[in-house]
Amino acid sequence: MASLQTPLYSACLDQSARMTEFAGWSMPVQFGGIKQEHQAVRERAGLFDISHMGKFTLTGPGVIAALQRLVPSNLERLAPGLAQYTVLLNPQGGIIDDLIVYLKSPLGAAVETVALIVNAATTDKDKIWLVEHLAGSGIDLVDESRDRALISLQGPAAAALLQPHVALDLSTLGRFAHQDTQVLGQPGWLARTGYTGEDGFEIMVAPAMAEGLWQALTAAGAVPCGLGARDTLRLEAAMALYGQDIDDTTSPLEAGLGWLVHLPEKGDFIGRAVLEAQKADGMQRRLVGLTMAGRHIARHGYPVLYQGDAVGTVTSGTLAPTLNLPIALAYVPPAAAKIGQTLEVEVRGEPRPATVVKRPFYRAS
CATH class of the missing domain: 3.30.1360.120 (Probable tRNA modification gtpase trme; domain 1)
Incomplete structure (x- = not known):
């Protein structure tokens, strides 16, 4: 095709x-x-x-209230003309997609209007999920993609x-x-x-x-x-790419997106129980930033080693043009996720030194 x-x-x-x-x-x-x-x-x-x-417009009564049940962020913080970056969650707390919610009308208006911008690769999946979970609400979804x-x-x-x-x-x-x-x-x-x-x-x-x-x-x-x-x-800028750094098997807490999870401010939403358990019991893995020694570039899928054992996988990696330094994102266990921790990435079969660093790698002045 x-x-x-x-x-x-x-x-x-x-x-x-x-x-x-x-x-x-x-x-x-x-x-x-x-x-x-x-x-x-x-x-x-x-x-x-x-x-x-993907570009969706949602109109009808209680659009924000309906979306509140699908995301971990408190969308009631929004005023008309403001937006919120957030994620759609599945019942396992995994990320269906990351998206931006734009409130156009006053919150609580008889007819609310909300725009959503979603990833191109997940547009159809997101539409199906939204239509299914908004069914019977009187909310109209228009796909302007x-x-x-x-x-x-x-x-x-x-x-x-x-x-x-x-x-x-x-x-x-x-x-x-x-x-x-x-x-x-x-x-x-x-x-x-x-x-x-x-x-x-x-x-x-x-x-x-x-x-x-x-x-x-x-x-x-x-x-x-x-x-x-x-x-x-x-x-x-350490911004996650859907399908590599985040997907339907990773939670926003594991991915370092805890700042968009507003548990105390919200009622029930899909995936809440999983996120509450992760908050209480800790996580099995965390997404970290890595810088590589020398000019060795850690690519997507490369194994990450801690104390000689393979413990994780690189999700994204490149030679950063602004920094002139190889950088990467990877999931590793909490014990290997401390800032300053020395790890190794297997690059073409050879272990190469890597250091866990604070994200983002670059911040605009």
Whole structure:
């Protein structure tokens, strides 16, 4: 079956993108080179086509109350125009997907409106889960995944480059805030969210507008970036990749996402009993950050050794362009998870020294 194409497929080809198949979509993996694109985001601004991501709108009575039963985060903290990063959980406390919940209407309104942005690879799975668990609630789910374009502009210069093209005063939009506005004189929506560890915006527009916005931002100096740089950027910022660092067998507590688990503030939700047990009894494994000695790169799937025994597995690893240092994420037992602990990663059959370090590896100044 042929890959799906985003509204920016032709624009990416025109800019010499090297394409790859990802989650059923034909997506740019790189343009001028991963390191160049990575540094453009860290130093100025990079532009990503993320139109492949899942986009749902939920409307009806009690949308937030219904979602409260599906996630460990207290969504009642939200005010209109704010968003929450969280996870959908299964009964075993495993992560079905990580997503961002955007509240558009007043909490408790007769009809609430909530937008969800989910991972491309899990869009269909998430939709089935949501429809099943919202059945009979009077809540309508609209899947706009193929009907809207989504562009991510990331980097310290993102606001300056975007401001001339939107009606909203971007200085009034805080981190994890979002708002409907005019983009190139047409209706659009933007959020101050991203997946790179930098300031930035995710901009949703009609497909017919996508190429014009892409061209305007690249003309202003934003560097087109592909999935390769998106991966190295998120790993430096220690942001989990679904399907590698987190999945339906890992809990948010094991994955170091305890900050989005709000047990004291919430009633019952799917997976709560498992998370309560992990809080009380401790966990069998934890996701840790590793730096490698020398230039040895720990790749996904490589064994992690502690006191000579294989105790875990690398989930993500790369040579971090900003840090010029091999970094990785891995699950290990609590005894091996202490900051400063020396471990080993088996790289091509040879044990290589690794050190457990505090995450994130990189933090924007």
